[in-house]
Amino acid sequence: MDVGFLGLGIMGKAMALNLLRSGFRVTVWNRTLSKCQGLVELGASMGETPAAVVSKSKYTIAMLADPIAALSVVFEKGGVLEQICEGKGYIDMSTVDADTSLKINEAITNKGGKFLEAPVSGSKKPAEDGQLIILAAGEKELYDAAIPAFDVLGKKSFFLGSVGNGANMKLVVNMVMGSMMNALSEGLSLAGSSGLSQQTFLDILDLGAIANPMFKLKGPAMIQSSYPPAFPLKHQQKDMRLALALGDENAVSMPVAAAANEAFKKARSLGLGDLDFSAVHEIVKVIGSSGEAK
Ligand SMILES: NC(=O)C1=CN([C@@H]2O[C@H](COP(=O)(O)OP(=O)(O)OC[C@H]3O[C@@H](n4cnc5c(N)ncnc54)[C@H](OP(=O)(O)O)[C@@H]3O)[C@@H](O)[C@H]2O)C=CC1
Numbered sequence: 001m002d003v004g005f006l007g008l009g010i011m012g013k014a015m016a017l018n019l020l021r022s023g024f025r026v027t028v029w030n031r032t033l034s035k036c037q038g039l040v041e042l043g044a045s046m047g048e049t050p051a052a053v054v055s056k057s058k059y060t061i062a063m064l065a066d067p068i069a070a071l072s073v074v075f076e077k078g079g080v081l082e083q084i085c086e087g088k089g090y091i092d093m094s095t096v097d098a099d100t101s102l103k104i105n106e107a108i109t110n111k112g113g114k115f116l117e118a119p120v121s122g123s124k125k126p127a128e129d130g131q132l133i134i135l136a137a138g139e140k141e142l143y144d145a146a147i148p149a150f151d152v153l154g155k156k157s158f159f160l161g162s163v164g165n166g167a168n169m170k171l172v173v174n175m176v177m178g179s180m181m182n183a184l185s186e187g188l189s190l191a192g193s194s195g196l197s198q199q200t201f202l203d204i205l206d207l208g209a210i211a212n213p214m215f216k217l218k219g220p221a222m223i224q225s226s227y228p229p230a231f232p233l234k235h236q237q238k239d240m241r242l243a244l245a246l247g248d249e250n251a252v253s254m255p256v257a258a259a260a261n262e263a264f265k266k267a268r269s270l271g272l273g274d275l276d277f278s279a280v281h282e283i284v285k286v287i288g289s290s291g292e293a294k
């Protein structure tokens with residue numbers, strides 16, 4: 001099957017590679033075109049623009065940074081809209097808000113194409129291992145057609161109904177994740193400041209009711225102040241911002257998420273946006289010691 005892939009960042013590169021390895025004929029595009037080279041060497045074709053990719057592909061998948069990127073790849077010169085038409089599908093797997101997704105849906109369907117939003121839960125390693133959780137919504141026919149690709153990319157896919165539900169579900173999930181990361185950071189800092197072993201604290205967490213893969217994976221690296229980017233902090237802050245906007249719309253009070261968002265914003269302002277989102281720990285450490293990092 002011919003599949004297009006737009007956006008070869010941390011996630012997109014791993015996902016496009018899995019499709020290629022599984023026998024899909026993949027045409028790739030990335031804003032920084034040089035990043036296509038590695039996949040081209042492994043057998044992918046390259047399109048010079050998103051439109052060129054869509055013209056060659058029955059289905060085109062996008063995995064882009066944020067709403068600005070998702071909109072620009074569709075609407076700008078050389079964008080998806082120039083070539084999308086009846087018989088073609090566009091699947092946006094980026095994490096964006098429902099409004100962004102609805103705008104893209106309207107434009108694609110006005111041209112006769114089919115649209116599916118399909119953000120994913122799971123980070124760099126699940127993307128590499130084809131173990132993502134796919135939160136799809138939109139055109140059911142396109143969802144059914146995309147199942148062979150989703151089976152390569154993920155361990156489970158959900159069809160959540162109309163466009164917007166996938167985006168919103170992803171934001172709710174990541175809002176919880178961002179708050180939990182802040183709680184873990186505070187716990188590590190409090191344990192350390194109280195003279196307790198941070199590793200023993202993690203071991204105890206891991207045996208109890210609040211054990212989870214994220215604490216287990218990120219905790220030991222956080223103790224070492226090591227934050228190689230799997231899920232960039234700037235994207236987690238974007239997700240908190242969009243989730244808080246969803247809370248505003250629905251008059252849902254979310255003081256915990258709002259505080260977490262402030263910590264991620266502070267981390268961004270200190271230049272930590274390209275590190276892993278666990279780098280928010282640096283902020284908690286600073287706050288915890290009255291200005292002096294411990
Ligand atoms: N990393 C993770 O663990 C997860 C990420 N996500 C979500 O997936 C999406 C991608 O994440 P990730 O791969 O980590 O992000 P990266 O920052 O690694 O990659 C972002 C991609 O978006 C492209 N891009 C950025 N701005 C624009 C623009 N204005 N126009 C066109 N392309 C643009 C980048 O191109 P260029 O190379 O030229 O900069 C790059 O291909 C995000 O929405 C993120 O929230 C979801 C689940 C997990």
Ligand SMILES: O=CC(=O)O
Nearest residue numbers: 120121122123231
């Ligand atoms: O969006 C990030 C993730 O880990 O899921």
